[in-house]
Amino acid sequence: MMTQKVTDWVDERLGIAKGGRSSLNKIFPDHWSFMLGEIALYSFIVLLFTGTFLTLFFVPSSHLITYHGPYKPLDGQKVSEAFASTLRLSFSVRAGLVMRQMHHWAANVFIAAIVVHVCRIFFTGSFRKPRELNWIIGTLLLILAIVNGFIGYSLPDDLISGTGIRIAFSIVESVPLVGSYLAFFLFGGNFPGNSIIPRFYTIHVLLVPALIVALLAAHLGIMYHQKHTQYPGPKRTNRNVVGTVLWPGYALEAGGFFFITAGVLAALGGLVQINPIWLYGPYIPYKVSYAVQPDWYMGWLDGALRLMPSWEIVAFGHMIPNVFFPAVLLPGITFTALALWPFIERKITKDDRVHNICERPRDNSWRTSLGVGILAFYVVLFFASSTDVLANTFQTSLNFVLWFFRIALIVLPPASAYVTYLITKETQKNTAAGQRKVAMIISRDETGNYSTVDAEPAEDDIHPAQSPVPVPEEAAYLHHNGLVVGSEEQELVTVGDSNGSFTRSLESELPPQRSGGSGVFRVPRSLPGSQGGFFGGGPRRRGRGQRHGDQK
Amino acid sequence: MSLFQSFPRAIRSGGAALAVTVLVGVLGFVIFYPSQAPTASVPVAQPSTGPSSITFSQHATAPAITYHNPSKTLVPEGRTLFVENCASCHGVNAAGSSRAPNLQGLGAATIDFWVYTGRMPLADPTVQAIEGHPRFTRQQTLAIAAYVVSRAPGGPAIPDVNLGVASLSEGQSLFSTNCAACHTITGVGDALANNVYAPSLYGVGSTQIAEAMRTGPGNMPRFGPGTLSNFQVASIAKYVLYLQKPQDPGGLSLGHVGPVTEGFVGILLGLGGLMLFGFWIGGRAAR
Amino acid sequence: MSVDEHLQGTAGSPRGVAQEHRSLDTGSKTAERFVALAFFISFVATIGLGVTFWVGGQAQLEGAFLFVALIGIGAGIVSWGKYLVPHGPFVQEREELRSSDEDRAAFYASLERGSKQLGRRKFLGRMLGLSLGAFGIIQLFPFLRSLGPVPGKALFVTHWKKDSQVVKVDGTAVLASDLEVGGAMTVFPRGFEGNALDQVILIRPATTEIVTRPGRETWGPQGYLAFSKVCTHAGCPVGLYQELTEQLLCPCHQSLFDVLTGATPVFGPAPRPLPQLPLKIDSSGNLLAQNGFDQPIGPGFWER
Structure with a gap:
């Protein structure tokens, strides 16, 4: 009874039961592609945990000290306190190396998940009305994540990241009119100065994370308020949501997925080495290593810097430097266009309807092919950031590789867009594409004639996506209060007790579903992910009480 | 009522189990944890106000490198080998031809480096010689060098590096100043412009490392005694040998190529692995 | 209506009935065992993690134990949610996001009321804009000027x-x-x-x-x-x-x-x-x- 006492206590002060009821009964659609945002969210939580640990040991200072530590190849060298404390984290602090590497891997996975998440939203048209605001917030989150990733990568003050900071100074410096002022204000003077590491630290652990947390809260709040989009399917309309109920099914799945995400990141953090700064050594401005690449999410900018022809605009006594175009103008255009995309598309399609159903990418040829073309552009830039490594790996001339990418940058986007267009058109014609396979029974009678019939559905065959029902308690509440529930197809039915028997009784009323058009039962493939396939269980699982009932 | 009932008994008992576990854990920690944290391995950071340049004073008294030319008794054997394997391009007297450079006066170190790293003899003179299995034994290599030196003296002799007096730390510092720009900071090598490669430094011995610095083979600049002292060359060699088997406390080294492979691992293994779980949890869309 | 009747009613063939009875039970049992096992494996890995920390720590062991501990908890919880609780699918209506015309009208009326009350004193509004704008711009100066020197000739x-x-x-x-x-x-x-x-x-x-x-x-x-x-x-x-x-x-x-x-x-x-x-x-x-x-x-x- 403790739970009830506590909830009553809180409810009398905050009134949580009112909103809490509908929250517990909220429906979240199931689909693997809806997990991408969750991966990003959970990676971010891991980043917060591991990052907090790192701040306890990291010293954000450019002050030079003489290193005397367990890593002998750097013994006696003058290094910054930032670098020395990172070495200490890696070699002397218990579990420090795992935490550092987990943090770095989590950052890589965090941004990767965001990027793929953005692609999912884009290609399924989930940014359309009413979700334009959340798209913009998402774009801001992507920018913040990339910025903070770069800054965090720079903090250890090692040779590779220090070279990156040098390039960052040149990029800021290249902004017309105010560039040199901006760079001097950011770095506290001319490069390198002593201010950039402490300032980056404040930005990295305070400013940007706070912004991310705020925007993330808005992002999730809006998603929650608007309810998630869902894929088209039987009984799924623009006016309903079909899926798993938050309490307890979805809560368990989502909560469990957090642990899984943290587990995978821990595996990477403990078993795969990332950013071995002890091998790179401290950043000294006149030292440099070849094969300097930024982390992957900055790759497209690095690639653009490499592919840019050696142009520079000099006129009226002023200069627009070379790096301005690939490193300032390109990301500026990229993120502006990305943020404004819902409005650009609406301008073209004049579509002002509310869309809660995801579009299958193949059903919208022009958007999908355009998206693939643009994606190809950035993928070429991304690979161009490792021209030297590719040339070395394939023993080709560096010059050839560079020219290959310059040409590919122009040729590949339209080519891939065109191929995508053809593929979408082709798959549109084939209505059975992607459908599940059907079990058939072929029998021969006495006269030797063969006949084919669809197999009887095994209990696994009835896909649970069919015949969705309202959550019993929610339906009872709405019914009791005379609120409308159910759309054209749903009828309100008597509500059983809350141990699951309701679900069963309603289900019994519904005949086995046949898929539209093909007239066959859909047999879930026995893959993990298709409901019920993993343990050979039935489409519905009875609650505890129900099973006891059976045994009587 | 329904709110409370919706908490399954398993969760209630799970909470109790969790509480007990935490309690026992905390108690055990307090009782049994060693009273002092290990301090032996924590580095002592000493503040320093000097300039950023690095000076090392622990130059050893024993010579870091001794140079010696191969014994003259090897010249007849070397002559035979040279005539058989090298003279078709470099000429019998090693004076060079239109196809290959003059070797006279380049010194025993040059000959030893090119031959003993497997770069010479070269099958195709138009491409950059790459390292490989040496075609000659140590003695044969020295014999060829002895023969070339006997044609015309001069040039650096073969260095014998005394790693014992060299400094690993100074080697790291000098390596990152002078070598990392081409060979990369981890020594894996990389492609330079116009079909030229900075080779990987793995699998090279200290003698050949010192020879390369002193003679500047191919596109590599020469680092003479005025640029790098013998102690510095020996220190770099010591660090390169360390780089061939460096400390990788973080796990799989991913080839020491840096963020390129890290990015692929992060995307494919990290995000890809998580998406496999995502397929399991989220499932496919119903049609 | 009991569950058994319902099963007989829907599943047309005897095979279907028999299988459903069996697999529902075994499926649940298997899943329960799996969940319990996952939690137990996690528990064991956590003990291993603690021991690893205790004796001084080793990055690979820590990573592996952390991995098993977290994955065990995660897989257990997910399986619990996926196989041991009623899984629907459930359906829910979406309310329309847009407010009703009446709500909108009332909202505009309130907005209008305040705006009119303020709009009468245009001069005060302009003065407020002036003071706020000046304050905002002047605050930029010490902030920027504290950050760093102006470039001057430094880049030349x-x-x-x-x-x-x-x-x-x-x-x-x-x-x-x-x-x-x-x-x-x-x-x-x-x-x-x-x-x-x-x-x-x-x-x-x-x-x-x-x-x-x-x-x-x-x-x-x-x-x-x-x-x-x-x-x-x-x-x-x-x-x-x-x-x-x-x-x-x-x-x-x-x-x-x-x-x-x-x-x-x-x-x-x-x-x-x-x-x-x-x-x-x-x-x-x-x-x-x-x-x-x-x-x-x-x-x-x-x-x-």
């Missing part, structure tokens, strides 16, 4: 001056006899060893086929050439000297500079040659700078 000059002595990073003077033909080294003006912007790459090419640009005839005594080591593209140290082809390659973005023609860019994104430092050799063989650079070093900027 280096510490290389007339008669600056060329020294190595450890401060020792560079003599004309120091560098072998075909060698290269990084040098600084005396007093600024290790400075990021003063770094110069000193090269002694093995060839005499140097194309000297007009006005630079005396800049390279005894075949010594000195160029700013700061790339004119993005500022990286151009430390990669290809001796045979007499080229300098920037490791960051692969700009290629031809040493023999005054470090002019021949490949890659760099738009300008590396500035050349005029050298001279004094009577005792020391290398000195004839003068500072004749142009700003490093990447471009607006005022350049």
Whole structure:
């Protein structure tokens, strides 16, 4: 009874039961592609945990000290306190190396998940009305994540990241009119100065994370308020949501997925080495290593810097430097266009309807092919950031590789867009594409004639996506209060007790579903992910009480 | 009522189990944890106000490198080998031809480096010689060098590096100043412009490392005694040998190529692995 | 209506009934066992993790134990949610997000009321705008000015001056006899060893086929050439000297500079040659700078 006492206590002060009821009964659609945002969210939580640990040991200072530590190849060298404390984290602090590497891997996975998440939203048209605001917030989150990733990568003050900071100074410096002022204000003077590491630290652990947390809260709040989009399917309309109920099914799945995400990141953090700064050594401005690449999410900018022809605009006594175009103008255009995309598309399609159903990418040829073309552009830039490594790996001339990418940058986007267009058109014609396979029974009678019939559905065959029902308690509440529930197809039915028997009784009323058009039962493939396939269980699982009932 | 009932008994008992576990854990920690944290391995950071340049004073008294030319008794054997394997391009007297450079006066170190790293003899003179299995034994290599030196003296002799007096730390510092720009900071090598490669430094011995610095083979600049002292060359060699088997406390080294492979691992293994779980949890869309 | 009747009603064949009965039970049992096992494995791994910490820690063991511990918890919880609780699918209506026309009208009316009350005093509004705007703009000044100095001439000059002595990073003077033909080294003006912007790459090419640009005839005594080591593209140290082809390659973005023609860019994104430092050799063989650079070093900027 403790739970009830506590909830009553809180409810009398905050009134949580009112909103809490509908929250517990909220429906979240199931689909693997809806997990991408969750991966990003959970990676971010891991980043917060591991990052907090790192701040306890990291010293954000450019002050030079003489290193005397367990890593002998750097013994006696003058290094910054930032670098020395990172070495200490890696070699002397218990579990420090795992935490550092987990943090770095989590950052890589965090941004990767965001990027793929953005692609999912884009290609399924989930940014359309009413979700334009959340798209913009998402774009801001992507920018913040990339910025903070770069800054965090720079903090250890090692040779590779220090070279990156040098390039960052040149990029800021290249902004017309105010560039040199901006760079001097950011770095506290001319490069390198002593201010950039402490300032980056404040930005990295305070400013940007706070912004991310705020925007993330808005992002999730809006998603929650608007309810998630869902894929088209039987009984799924623009006016309903079909899926798993938050309490307890979805809560368990989502909560469990957090642990899984943290587990995978821990595996990477403990078993795969990332950013071995002890091998790179401290950043000294006149030292440099070849094969300097930024982390992957900055790759497209690095690639653009490499592919840019050696142009520079000099006129009226002023200069627009070379790096301005690939490193300032390109990301500026990229993120502006990305943020404004819902409005650009609406301008073209004049579509002002509310869309809660995801579009299958193949059903919208022009958007999908355009998206693939643009994606190809950035993928070429991304690979161009490792021209030297590719040339070395394939023993080709560096010059050839560079020219290959310059040409590919122009040729590949339209080519891939065109191929995508053809593929979408082709798959549109084939209505059975992607459908599940059907079990058939072929029998021969006495006269030797063969006949084919669809197999009887095994209990696994009835896909649970069919015949969705309202959550019993929610339906009872709405019914009791005379609120409308159910759309054209749903009828309100008597509500059983809350141990699951309701679900069963309603289900019994519904005949086995046949898929539209093909007239066959859909047999879930026995893959993990298709409901019920993993343990050979039935489409519905009875609650505890129900099973006891059976045994009587 | 329904709110409370919706908490399954398993969760209630799970909470109790969790509480007990935490309690026992905390108690055990307090009782049994060693009273002092290990301090032996924590580095002592000493503040320093000097300039950023690095000076090392622990130059050893024993010579870091001794140079010696191969014994003259090897010249007849070397002559035979040279005539058989090298003279078709470099000429019998090693004076060079239109196809290959003059070797006279380049010194025993040059000959030893090119031959003993497997770069010479070269099958195709138009491409950059790459390292490989040496075609000659140590003695044969020295014999060829002895023969070339006997044609015309001069040039650096073969260095014998005394790693014992060299400094690993100074080697790291000098390596990152002078070598990392081409060979990369981890020594894996990389492609330079116009079909030229900075080779990987793995699998090279200290003698050949010192020879390369002193003679500047191919596109590599020469680092003479005025640029790098013998102690510095020996220190770099010591660090390169360390780089061939460096400390990788973080796990799989991913080839020491840096963020390129890290990015692929992060995307494919990290995000890809998580998406496999995502397929399991989220499932496919119903049609 | 009991469940059994319902099952018989829907599943048409005896096979269906029998299988459903069996698999529902075993499925649940299996799932329960799996969940319990997952939690137990996690528990064991956590103990292992604790022991690892205790004895001093080892990164790979810690990672592996953390992985198993977290995955065990995660897989257990997910399986519990997926296989042991009613899973629907459930359906829920979406309310319309848009407010009703009545709500909108009421909202506009309230908004209008306030705006009208404020709008009567236009002058006060303008004064408020003035004070707020001025406050906002003035606050920017101390903030920005505290952050750093204005660039001034800092980007146009280096510490290389007339008669600056060329020294190595450890401060020792560079003599004309120091560098072998075909060698290269990084040098600084005396007093600024290790400075990021003063770094110069000193090269002694093995060839005499140097194309000297007009006005630079005396800049390279005894075949010594000195160029700013700061790339004119993005500022990286151009430390990669290809001796045979007499080229300098920037490791960051692969700009290629031809040493023999005054470090002019021949490949890659760099738009300008590396500035050349005029050298001279004094009577005792020391290398000195004839003068500072004749142009700003490093990447471009607006005022350049």
